[in-house]
Amino acid sequence: MATTTATITLSSSDITDNALSISNTATLTTAGTDTGITETTGLARVKTNSGSNTLLLDFGLTGGVAQDITADKSAKVYIKNVNDRGDGTKFVNILIKTREIGRLYGGDWMLIPYSGGDGEDIEYTASDTTETTLEYCVFYE
Amino acid sequence: MATTTATITLSSADLLSDNLSLSATTTLNKGGTTATGLDQFRMERFILAPGTGQVDLIEATTAASEDANYVYICNKNTDPTHYVVVSIYDVVIGRLYAGDWMFMPWDADVVALGAGGSAIEVEAEVADITLEYCLFHNGETKTASDDS
Numbered sequence: 001m002a003t004t005t006a007t008i009t010l011s012s013s014d015i016t017d018n019a020l021s022i023s024n025t026a027t028l029t030t031a032g033t034d035t036g037i038t039e040t041t042g043l044a045r046v047k048t049n050s051g052s053n054t055l056l057l058d059f060g061l062t063g064g065v066a067q068d069i070t071a072d073k074s075a076k077v078y079i080k081n082v083n084d085r086g087d088g089t090k091f092v093n094i095l096i097k098t099r100e101i102g103r104l105y106g107g108d109w110m111l112i113p114y115s116g117g118d119g120e121d122i123e124y125t126a127s128d129t130t131e132t133t134l135e136y137c138v139f140y141e
Numbered sequence: 142m143a144t145t146t147a148t149i150t151l152s153s154a155d156l157l158s159d160n161l162s163l164s165a166t167t168t169l170n171k172g173g174t175t176a177t178g179l180d181q182f183r184m185e186r187f188i189l190a191p192g193t194g195q196v197d198l199i200e201a202t203t204a205a206s207e208d209a210n211y212v213y214i215c216n217k218n219t220d221p222t223h224y225v226v227v228s229i230y231d232v233v234i235g236r237l238y239a240g241d242w243m244f245m246p247w248d249a250d251v252v253a254l255g256a257g258g259s260a261i262e263v264e265a266e267v268a269d270i271t272l273e274y275c276l277f278h279n280g281e282t283k284t285a286s287d288d289s
Contacts, residue, residue, distance in 0.1 A: 002153055002155045002156040003153060003154070003155060003156075004151070004152070004153035004156045004161065005150075005151070005152055005153070006149065006150070006151050006242070007149065007150040007151075007152075008147065008148065008149055008213070008242055008244055009146075009147070009148045010145065010146070010147050010148075010213060010244075010275065011145070011146055011148075012143055012144060012145035012146070013144070014143045014144060015143035015144075015145050015178075015179075015180060015182055015277075016182075020145070020182075022213065022275060024215055024242050026240050026241045026242050027240065029221060029238070031224075031236070031238065032221055032222040032224075032238070033221055034221050036156075037156075038156065040156060040157070040161075042157065043163065072236065073236070074236065074238055074241075075235065076235075076241075078149070078151060078163075080165055085170070085175065085176075086175075087173075087175055088170060088171075088172065088173050088174040088175050088176075088177075089172075089173050091172070093248070094245075094246070096229075096232050096233075096234060097232045099229055099230070099232040100248045100250055100253075100259070101229060101234070101245060101246070101247070101248065102210070102211075102245055102246025102247040102248045103172065103207075103208075103209060103246050103248060104246055105170065105172065105209060105246075107167045107168070108167045108246060109147075109149055109165045109167055109244075110244060110245040110246060111149060111151075111242075111243060111244055111245075112227075112234055112235060112243045112244075112245050113227065113234060113235025113236050113237050113238075113241060113243055114234070114235045115226075115233045115234065115235040115236060117233070120232075120233070137151070137163070139156075
């Protein structure tokens, strides 16, 4: 088994009257166990010039980077918009099953659990047709 | 404005044949701005009982709709079989097991989906789940009190 950790630190010295500091480390394990996750896509990078929905993770091996994620387990997905923030008007919408989750502006990242399942693809839509670059990594069983 | 940063470090010495070490930091800014930081947030810790079905963790509001909002959620339980299912309305994002955390942007799209349609929902499975969450947002629409 492998030991993979994900640590988050949220900090601000001025969003409240006192400093905010939240830190947490999760060890990525298979569902319902203390056994470390042993499969990953590794870190990958994709680019698009499309302003339409674009497939990032096709659940079911029908396209994109081949995935072999078991549904309803303990998969985790990391995505980062590596573009510059620019004037802050360009972003990438992240979607699951065509439902908008949220906007990743330049430099933003996310880490979410991912259940997968029939039609539960992860897609992204850039806010314009200038080149957009994303990095992602999936940990799964 | 405030300056709030979110940093992630992903690391493993034995998942791959070489070390995995990934780190990223972003500043939580308002949408449509170069560097104006979000200056509103709320944080809560509570116990969610199983058997109640999906409950709204965070409801979307017009003030936050289609903007830059960020959500952190952590399952504070320690039994590895305890998890919550996190959804946006009827779309399941995934299962957050004991000790796991997640951090994601949130569109809060009231315009297209209505307040309930983009609410972040959670459902406890197996046992009581102690959840912590923190929402960094660009505004909330408060409703008038009953005696106003």
